[in-house]
């Protein structure tokens with residue numbers, strides 16, 4: 149066992165992990181931050197996306213020890229302390245950007261990374277950016293709509309194809 | 310995953326020393342290696358991460374105009390930082406997988422792995438790049454040794470890759486939408502000294518140079534120069550995503566598109 153320390157959603161945390169402990173397991177099993185979902189565990193679905201030093205990564209495909217000293221952001225850190233949803237989360241709710249909600253933590257974290265890089269993405273840019281986030285319920289249209297809305301853009305033109 | 314020890318040195322020398330132990334293996338971005346370990350297809354006793362080695366990261370333009378990329382540089386960094394110095398290479402890096410994969414996966418890991426459907430091997434071979442390791446320099450033509458095979462010795466690390474910059478180049482990837490790798494990808498690079506064409510995704514032997522196309526394009530650099538040129542489907546990969554004939558056909562189509570994009 150090795151001690152690992154990092155900052156998660158602004159709080160300093162540490163724990164004893166094995167070499168093979170994944171970042172997703174550290175978050176879920178050691179810190180009980182179960183908002184980060186594990187869908188495929190093979191780097192395909194993006195449900196486990198978190199931010200490491202501001203960049204979106206699949207936490208099922210990164211060792212916890214690789215995040216030593218890093219600033220990690222998870223879905224639990226998105227809403228305000230009192231539970232008020234942030235702009236992206238609120239837009240997902242307003243535009244029905246989720247059904248079962250399993251993919252949603254990863255979608256929201258990817259969307260946040262996208263909007264930081266590109267504050268007013270086009271519809272095509274959003275779809276391209278979400279290539280690594282799979283949703284089996286929504287058909288994506290409302291997710292795209294929510295992200296357009298969260299970036300302050302008009303969404304009336306995005307009809308279901 | 311079987312259990313293993315983890316080390317994260319901060320210099321190349323320390324990484325080489327750590328890799329000296331039996332069954333130690335380098336860890337780049339882990340985007341291929343971690344899934345492999347999960348499937349228990351590999352059982353290293355120690356992983357040596359190269360992600361903390363500053364001297365193996367970044368993109369720079371050398372005095373002779375070539376572009377050198379540190380072996381632990383992520384695809385996302387190459388997509389951003391090589392956009393000015395070698396646009397075709399940056400564009401290729403920006404098409405690998407998805408954003409989260411690009412934020413972790415590295416050029417060294419991709420080339421060391423030599424997946425038959427990977428993108429970087431096409432750029433490395435198509436550009437005639439030089440692979441620099443802790444021990445020596447290897448020409449791209451001598452580096453790739455068939456599917457998943459390379460000239461690397463046990464414990465040898467790719468510290469950087471040096472790309473001569475062509476007059477024009479383009480990578481055309483026919484996406485395999487489920488894996489997001491290339492079903493077939495063609496990299497065409499036009500140098501004053503001649504044209505190089507490298508094909509990935511297609512052959513049972515991994516990435517290869519299509520010499521007939523190079524000869525035709527040397528005579529006349531335009532898409533029509535490839536008219537009637539066909540690759541033998543015998544050695545092509547045939548699987549549920551595409552038959553041998555289909556892949557052989559795609560090789561011609563994607564090469565032609567790459568030439569068009571160079572015009």
Ligand SMILES: Cc1cc2nc3c(=O)[nH]c(=O)nc-3n(C[C@H](O)[C@H](O)[C@H](O)COP(=O)(O)OP(=O)(O)OC[C@H]3O[C@@H](n4cnc5c(N)ncnc54)[C@H](O)[C@@H]3O)c2cc1C
Nearest residue numbers: 337338339340341342406414415417418421427428467489
């Ligand atoms: C969902 C998904 C989609 C993908 N899509 C594509 C795609 O479209 N095109 C594409 O080309 N690839 C794709 N990949 C693969 C991705 O590019 C990987 O990042 C890459 O193949 C391996 O790089 P890595 O840094 O992650 O290496 P790792 O997984 O850490 O290592 C891979 C191998 O290289 C060795 N190694 C690592 N670094 C070095 C080094 N510096 N020197 C020597 N040996 C080293 C390791 O020991 C291991 O054997 C995809 C991966 C995923 C998960």
Ligand code: FES
Nearest residue numbers: 187188189194208
């Ligand atoms: S759980 Fe990590 S990508 Fe699916």
Ligand code: FES
Nearest residue numbers: 247249283284285
């Ligand atoms: S809402 Fe169910 S998987 Fe996306």
